[in-house]
Amino acid sequence: MAEEDSVLKKLIVEEKDTTKQMEKLVEEATRFFKVESPSGRVIFQNFGSLSDKQRIAILLLGKYFANKLKMTEDPSLSISEIARDLGRPMTTLSKPTKELISKGYVESLPGRKYKIAYHRIPEIFEDVLAKKAKK
Numbered sequence: 176m177a178e179e180d181s182v183l184k185k186l187i188v189e190e191k192d193t194t195k196q197m198e199k200l201v202e203e204a205t206r207f208f209k210v211e212s213p214s215g216r217v218i219f220q221n222f223g224s225l226s227d228k229q230r231i232a233i234l235l236l237g238k239y240f241a242n243k244l245k246m247t248e249d250p251s252l253s254i255s256e257i258a259r260d261l262g263r264p265m266t267t268l269s270k271p272t273k274e275l276i277s278k279g280y281v282e283s284l285p286g287r288k289y290k291i292a293y294h295r296i297p298e299i300f301e302d303v304l305a306k307k308a309k310k
Contacts, residue, residue, distance in 0.1 A: 219233065
């Protein structure tokens with residue numbers, strides 16, 4: 176049984192596994208956003224060149240990092256909060272949000288809130304943010 180547990184533990188992923196890559200991820204993140212202290216507000220870099228899908232991913236990444244920095248209590252945002260922070264109508268954000276959820280990059284929470292899937296952060300940088308913005 177102990178041998179089986181040892182083998183099965185290889186399947187477990189924990190948030191600390193992602194934080195091992197944090198230095199590289201933070202360096203990459205500064206190309207897209209900064210987090211304002213002490214508010215935890217996400218400040219975009221080159222906002223105009225980004226698609227809505229990229230903006231949503233960046234905003235939720237920023238909230239995740241702000242939460243890790245203890246600047247915000249909750250790393251999740253409602254669709255109305257996302258719309259407010261992006262300055263976009265809620266109706267235009269449904270499709271890109273669903274795309275991020277279907278790829279497993281964003282998690283849908285009770286109360287119509289959304290948060291970044293921490294274990295997919297490296298992939299988000301590679302897939303979503305590495306692509307040129309499409310409008």
